[in-house]
Amino acid sequence: MDAKEFASRYLVDRRNTDSSKWDGLRAKFGEDGLIPLWIADMEFRTCEAITEALAERVRHGVFGYSVVPDEYYAVFSDWMESRYGWRVARESVRFSTGCVTAIAWMIHAFTKPGDACMILTPVYYPFHNVVTNNGRKLVTVPLKYEAGYFTMDYEAIGKAIRENSVKMFIQCSPHNPGQTGKKICPFSRCCGR
Template identity: 60%
Template sequence: MNEFVKKYAVDRYKTNSLKWDALDVRFGDPDLLSMWVADMEFQTSEKVIEAMVERCRHGVFGYSYIPDDYFKAFSHWMEKRHGFPIEKEWVRFSTGVVTTLYWMINAFTKPGDACMILTPVYYPFHNAVKDTKRKLITVDLVNNNGYFTIDFAAVEKAIIENEVKLFIQCSPHNPAGRVWTEEELDKIMGICKKHNVLVVSDEIHQDIIIGDKKFIPAGIVGNGKYRNNLVTVSSASKTFNLAGLLHNHIVICDEKIRERYDEYAKTVNQSEVNVMGATATQAAYTYGEEWLERVLEIVKGNYQYLKEELGKKAPEIVVTTLEGTYLVLLDLRKYINPEDTKIFIQDKCRLAVDFGEWFGANYQGFVRLNLATDPKYVKKAVANIIDEIKRL
């Protein structure tokens, strides 16, 4: 693990990094330890860099298309790791998951329609619904001492009462850290299908599996029985630290849903693919598996360290059970008043984090930390939290 960190960990200051160089704008303080936005402090796989350098050396960056070898690499990756081979005709592209969510809402619902999310959840989910003038319906997950589950009765009740048209699913769930079981996915997707609610499943964290549970793509639940009510959104960006390359998959197995999306896409997307994003993604899916396994070791080690240290020295902090993603949620409410979270975590602990209320109205007093980083930063963040708790 130390060899990997020595080889791949980088200082990202003065690289126009949103995470490190925009702290003054985002948090009003440029001197915080950055533990927030979901990208990494690790260079991507050498094979990815080599593929991009080779493409750059060609020196022409004209209009490009996706070759068959790309689809083969993507499908092989999905089949080998997740049991979900992808057919070429199912795939469309966009510049990112968040952009895609906006597109899906506009393509499949009308202004005023209700769209549902399960909170706490990635805050652009909230924004996508509100910005498109839809009605935002939130159902809180059930929090059992840091282990989150779905209240299926509450979900169905919300769907019926609000005539929900679209559900944005987060799988694995950010920031609850859950890798949903096939039984859980079957239940919630069954409820959605029963009430004609289209499921848009954000599976961008599909490869970041930390615990023992296997990630189940929505497209294979029940042997694919929900494919006629499903759009899956994914990318290599979280897996291989490629977010700035703006390249994302939209997987639509059902022909009728594809046709409807394609008609909408004509009105908003007339651009070709990002040649560098496609080049990097193909190389990552072809050669990047060993690199990923090393990154997962780092994330697991960081999580274990954080959980053990806080368990010993600040045992009333509830640390989310992290099954998937590299984003851990901490519940600080047994030590501080929820309204004092910013004063404690930012002003005293000197950390830049994602605050719980960004993910849902009922989560003030929670903070989310990014563990896909150099262990020295995790150790410093944990030490700062413990030191400040001792001073309370």
């Protein structure tokens, strides 16, 4: 499928659909007519396999309390194995309703109030809030911007860890914001960036 066909099939005008990206502009920035680059949110319709599965669930018509089915863990493990060669045991996986919620759980599991947690900046803003809102000390280390790319500043990272007794490093992978094309991340097997 070329770009033109893709756009004709999947591009959607999201204005006047209560979209945070478009319809929330005035509330957030005080004016309309801006190009909403502030949020990682799509203009393209989700693929048919997903919308059909959701539609089937809606047609079922009962929306009571649910369990997380075994299939959830199996599908996740299959994905990790086929993409990264990592078969993840079911007992190593916990269900979370979002990344930021999961980070909050990790902070509570592995650090104590007042402990230092390190992030690399600039980064998706809730990475800051999730540390401070949970009573931990936020340590930020700027990424190095070199020849058009962000890279990790290992010297500054080491210094920050030593000076602040950092207990947790919260790595955003793939890094947002960042640039593709050059490896930013030492764990490149997971996403190739």
